[in-house]
Amino acid sequence: MLIRVNTASRRPIDGPMAAVAGPRALCSEFKYRRGSEIFGEGEHAEYIYQISYGAVRTYKLLADGRRQINSFHLPGDMFGFENSETHRFTAEAIVETHVRIMKRCNLLEAMPSEAAGSKKLIGFVTENLQHAENHMLLLGRKTSLEKVAAFLLEMDGRLAHPDVMTLPMSRRDIADYLGLTLETVSRALSILRDDKILRFHGTTQREVEMLDREKLAKLDA
Amino acid sequence: MLIRVNTASRRPIDGPMAAVAGPRALCSEFKYRRGSEIFGEGEHAEYIYQISYGAVRTYKLLADGRRQINSFHLPGDMFGFENSETHRFTAEAIVETHVRIMKRCNLLEAMPSEAAGSKKLIGFVTENLQHAENHMLLLGRKTSLEKVAAFLLEMDGRLAHPDVMTLPMSRRDIADYLGLTLETVSRALSILRDDKILRFHGTTQREVEMLDREKLAKLDA
DNA sequence: CGCCTGATTGATCATTCTCAACGAGAGTGG
């Protein structure tokens, strides 16, 4: 898959990124097309990213191609923080995605002088760690149905409980996030559909209406 | 299981804890007996801990008792950092364990004034995150034999490749760390023994001699 | 139309879990 990157603008940043980097930092807007790599595992970590539109998956691979997706990032989310010099995983755009990019060196320069930014940075890393801890519990100890229920509840919460949520990721992505195969994910979703816990809209099976969040929560352990 | 805690001493700290807390911070030494809880999930986070002797497991539970161990902590390791007010998991002494304890408020007071300490703290959290990312890959995508091989290699590395390593944790602990049952762990270890990759010493089956680290590394994906 | 991707569903397989039996040590109390 080829990468197409366009610089869209260069302007002062605002929002959470500004809190980390300080008010003087600048950032650029870039676009990544569906499936393109934003950065690769082992690459030098030059930037941090905030999504303004689209969705991103971050993952690790085993030598034979088995994939574990760490997390999905949605608009507003930041990713790409690294304490070391290199990225510890790969980031890819799941769909057409617009990100704001800030140079990592700006971040590091701004940090020591700014106690609040430093605390914010610890907060971001801790948030990731917390998610990872919960996800280890899911991966290690939940059944396939519990995993899929937990995934739907997570996405529902992060998309602010819309009437119909449009999942940007494929069944394979969901499977690689939950440590399952795509068939098992599909079967679990069919069970939830047959139980009238959710309903699909449109043609792609990615538009999900949550009919019974309570019942779904009970299926998650 | 009853908790027995003895205050052993109160003195200036040194080592990595000092770098985080600043040179003026004090700490106490406590002892926890085998199986006793150091802190529980949801409890107020008052202290941070460094192990001077023994071993600790940190874990989360599901409502029905299924357990996922996040990590094992060995002498020298620090744990109990929380960004929030409460602990996100439970910590228990696996064997008789001695820890140095420092009040969390000292840490927070010392931090803003000390840029180096702040960076160290980010480093600790990042280290935990890195371990969690690798562990998610293991839990989601590795086979039982790969998991056990990875576990042995991790412990071998952290115990500085001793001739015979003495594992402080039971088969059940290993299983709950790897997302397996204790029987599956036992079977995997028997396979490695039969393949002359390792050998057990003593009577308890917890003293492991690594006979072929290269072969073991090839079994890990 | 032909070809591709993505999703569902079915049939079968296999890895791992569950249930069970057994043995070795450690600790206890007589």
Next chain:
DNA sequence: CCACTCTCGTTGAGAATGATCAATCAGGCG
């Protein structure tokens, strides 16, 4: 010292969850 019990670990047989292999269908796009 010897039962007795408890924990811990191993091993076996069978069950089951989830994986694999395969067929089908629908939509998008050249």
